[in-house]
Amino acid sequence: MEEWTAIVIQLFTGLSLGMLYVLLALGLSIVFGLLTVVNFAHGAMFMWGAYAGVSTLAITGNFWLALIAAPLVMGLYGLVVEKFLIRPLYGRDINYPLLLTFGLQFIMIEIVRIFWGTSDYPFAAPELLSQPVNVLDVFFFPSYRLFVIVLTVVICFLLWLFLERTNLGLIIRAGTRDPLMVRALGIDMSRIWWVVFGIGSALAGLAGILAAPIRSVFPEMGVAMLVECFVVVVVGGMGSLKGAILAGIIMGEASALTTLFYPQMADIVIFLVMAVVLLIRPSGLFGKAGLLE
């Protein structure tokens, strides 16, 4: 294989890797942007999404049902968490919800360990998407990963439509800029926050079920993912959706290209990218300065 084809293929795998980051980072970022809640349970929600999918698949035997069930279940779960756990902490220091979700993550992991055990769960891609696609006659690309790329693009587009073209989206955007003013206009922000936390949680659940056929499903699967995801959000700029998408793709590509040239660095490269970005732009690519001061 010639060098340039290798690079093209590597860019492709980087894109598919980046898409999982994008989905997770979007959920994290949208919640932070509006609620200024740093959700440390996001990784555990990702993991619960995968288990919700595994359980649905075990009961129904249908991947597509599992694909719908995971974000639904996690969306509802997010609504409950916001209402009973996060809401009492509004108006307090930002560290309160951070500590709460940090603890919640351990509870969620432990619950899975108790009821599902610590072993891995097998989870196969559906029959329809199990065959690799022949690319350029030199390389096979898993059709399931192509599906993940397409689905993520669709989700991003729908999210954009929702935020830019609906009344609720308008309120959410306004709420990110100036919540006090929005409230002065007679809008109940707590309802908006409730819905947004649910959306963030549903996105984590969706990422979880999408990751299940690629990676193994086990109780700690979200822990490492959360760290990488925070890196993506920080690079993109806390609270910026554009930033989350761009940074997710950049990180996927950085990781893939490093693997091609110097695999031992593949683990560290995203942290290097973060360091460089933060040196040049301390608030991340699209971050607003002073959001948290």
Add this chain to the structure above:
Amino acid sequence: MAEGKKGKVSQSGIDRRTFIKTTGIVTGSVLLGGFHFVPRVSAQETGPIKVGFPIPLTGPYGTEAKDQQAGAEMAVAEINASGGVLGRKVELLVRDDKLKADEAARRAKELIEGEKVHLMSGVLSASNQLAVNEQCKLHGVPFMSISQANEITMRPDNSIYTYHEALDPHQTTQAVGEHVAKKFGKRWYFLTSDYAYGWQMTDGFRRKGKEFKALDVGETKHPLGTSDYSSYMPRILSAKPDVLFINNFGKDQINAVKQATDFGLKKKMQIVCPILLMSSRMGGGHAPFDGVIGGGSFYWEMDHPSSKKFVAAFQKMHGRPPIDYAGYAYSGVMELLSGVNRAKSLDPEALAAAIEGRSYDNYKGKQWWRPCDHQSQQDVFIVKSKKGKGEYDVFQLVATVSGEKERLLRTCTEVGQDPNKPIRSGLIKK
């Protein structure tokens, strides 16, 4: 923004603290060892015989650790049912070492100094075994190691107190490499987990490959705990290997095999794992592992009298068949306990004499204790993943590579011992 940064900083702060703690403990214990300030623990003369059993119950090898515990419990139950050891009951003290070497050393020390255990076994992964072995050597407690490591039976780590029931990476790769070289192509590629386990497996296969004039067409090292291997696949495909050795373990193995299958690698090459466990195969599922070949010390459907007996008893006790690590633990703990009974004493020299040179068959066919390094000589089995009839019917036994006449072992000289003498190094004189 600042918050995000704060989150990151505190993350690395914890790491640094752990690092300092770890290095502090290591330095501290090195210093103590240097001063020879180790209290000699007097074993209790009455009460139960205690066996310490630190294993990584939490962490990525939790599944395998549970099987270790189950196997050891079975050996203890059997010995107790037939009168115990030296007329005393045996008690198994299980501790979680969280797959961290410093934690394992601490747990072992507590077991020895606090619980005053007479014997030690358990532990998974080479670095943890070495840490526990170090403690056992310091305090003169016989230690039966039951997971793969090359160093444990080698100078300077081995001693009269150290026994190794499990296979080691050398035996495993010599056996699996021999089978692969005879059956499959000669262009070999290695996907290596970047730590001792992966390096030793790759080195072992290369050594065997040279014998059969296999061509080393490339190696990619990946960090331990990698979950996405997609970006490794193009490079592997472009090297056009006949055989891909995936030299990693546990979840890394499941993910690597799963994704290699997704990328269609199986259409172009044979995938080989040095150790292929039933637990990984069941965690990954049938489709990803279909046709993958690997080595094992045991498989529950083996047609052998002692295996059948072991499997039946294990199933009765735990409701499922055992994996390799249950076998190691059962046989290893059994050897220690029955050794003490034959020696009629807990004296380490008498125990060594009762074990060295002994042929035995606890669960998998004939095994033999080599006197010069306390390594158990045994056969290696080659298994192939298949879609079975039952939940646990996952492998086909394709070959048995004989371990007879030390053919798979390193020589006594290679491990730093005298071929004509039983190992007596490290003996603490009372």
